[in-house]
Amino acid sequence: MLLVGSLKRLQSTHLGSMLPSRPPMSELPIMTTGVIREILSNRVFRVELPNGKLVIGHLPGRLAGLAEELASSIRVNLEMTPFDFEKARIVGCADNADG
DSSP: OHHHHHHHHHIIIIIHHHSOOOOOTTOOOEEEEEEEEEEOSSSEEEEEOTTSOEEEEEOOGGGGGGGGTOOTTOEEEEEEOTTOTTEEEEEEEOOOOOO
């Protein structure tokens, strides 16, 4: 019993300083554009990034009305978390003018 209590105190005091620090969860999203390549469902799309990588793009609920305007070959603005490069949030249509 005494050993378990001592181990818990040791973990809470000494091991906490030895663990690697995590980056803050409040990091800003990565903003980019992409081209819709495939419609998977009403609010989920396969989107090609400028580097050629395909990611899953989804519309948040507040932009569900935008789903009717999205089709293959439409450029969209995306937000990506620095922790997961397989998914992206579609935040709107991009300016389709080349430049």
